[in-house]
Amino acid sequence: SLGFFISQFFLHGDNGILIPRPVGHGPSRFIPEKEILQVGNEDAPMHALFADSFAALGRLDNVTLVMVFHPQYLESFLKTQHYLLQMDGPLPLHYRHYIGIMAAARHQCSYLVNLHVNDFLHVGGDPKWLNGLQNAPQKLQNLGELNKILAHRPWLLTKEHIEQLLKTEEHSWSLAELIHAVVLLTHYHSLASFTFGCGISPEIHCDGGHTFRPPSVSNYCICDIANGNHGADEMQVSPTGSISVSIKSVCEVEVLMEKMKQLQECRDEEEASQEEMATRFEREKRESMFVCFSEEEELAPTRDVSRHFEDTSYGYKDFSRHGMHVPTFRVQDYSWEDHGYSLVNRLYPDVGQLLDEKFHIAYNLTYHTMAMHKDVDTSMLRRAIWNYIHCMFGIRYDDYDYGEINQLLDRSFKVYIKTVVCTPEKTTKRMYDSFWRQFKQSEKVHVNLLLIEARMQAELLYALRAITRYMT
Secondary structure (H helix, E strand, C coil), X not given: CHHHHHHHHHHCCCCCCCCCEECCCCCECCCCHHHXXXXXXXXXXXXXXXXXXXXXXXXXXXXXXXXCCCHHHHXXXXXXXXXXXXXXXXXXXXXXXXXXXXXHHCCCCHHHHHHHHHHHHHCCCCHHHHHCHHHCCHHHHXXXXXHHHHHHCHHHCCHHHHHHHHXXXXXXXXXXXXXXXXXXXXXXXHHHHHHHHCCECCCCCCCCCEECCCCCCCCCCHHHHHHCCCCHHHCCCCHHHHHHHHHHHHHXXXXXXXXXXXXXXXXXXXXXXXXXXXXXXXXXXXXXXXXXXXXXXXXXXXXXXXXXXXXXXXXXXXXXXXXCCCCCEECCCCCHHHHHHHHHHHHCCCHHHHHHHHHHHHHHCCCCEECXXXXXXXXXXXXXXXXXXXXXXXXXXXXXXXXXXXXXXXXXXXXXXXXXXXXXXXXXXXXXXXXXXXXXXXXXXXXXXXXXXXXXHHHHHHHHXXXXXHHC
């Protein structure tokens, strides 16, 4: 099989030549390798998916190997990404990969930057552009401000930003080109969230993905033992500790299911007034500002990644901090379904349809399970996650009771969500492990699909509304 061939190739060198082998264990640093589908063990539909991915990308990357927990979503994701990068469209191929690099670099996502540097060169991109954004054409440099605002503070985007791009004389963008660029930027900002949220490991051919040290039976060399660097498998929790954590986790699942049941009963009995619903939204929006990120040290962008964007100090800021007020974005006034979808489809045919399908699959995906429970309606929980993310971006649904969010999402889960969506580069394994401890890995990956699609749609709503305002 392909997997066996690759493993043999990288582990055995002829004539004493050092051959690289993978660092780490599997496609994710957060998910145990034994829980991820092994290449060669897939069924026929899954094999066809892998083949499509390999044909489109020229590789079977680690993102694909983690997303395959959810084949229906993966198929839609790959189809959309293939269309954006390789099919007919307003932008030339090398621009598309360079925009992917710019977007991923905003979150210091060296995994995606490295992949698209290779792809950029493969389609004939000028290597000089890779020395820094200032070496790229002025037209791409002008996109830097839009990239920055969309990635970190999309609520600040105005029609004036759009006008600057469309009316810059010889360096101007056409509307169709701008739509293509906006979709690419939001796609790769969100994919950076998935990469960090699921702890995706570097590819073997990229920096940090391989080593020339020989393998050892116990997974670490004698030098590791001398330095005290023992493998993750050696770090055992005491039996009593693990039992108490397990019991607590099972209780968490039961408590969550009971809350869902109670909320459904309350829904059936009475409905809050519009004034009360608005108050609950504002309260949740305000509280979301005080959900703190990881207390890890601030990561300074490495030169290797930061050269692909300007203003490295510009990052996420809560929209209502420091007395600055941003009006609530009401979905009833501008929605994806009624406004954004048709605008994208008109200027970049078929892409609106592809995005719409991907949003719907992520939002509606269910196996009717929760941890060890079957035949569960999870729609209330999925909607709470999606709407909480949009609430963090100031986006409000008039018909949703935001009081449900605090009932269904506990603090550790909110910290994880906010970090993955707003500052994904700060996501840690401890944060991943601390939420939904009794749930399956596939359910945690499903959470990440909701996070990235809700984030992408939120960014698109702000960008497309600004474009619509410019056009009218």
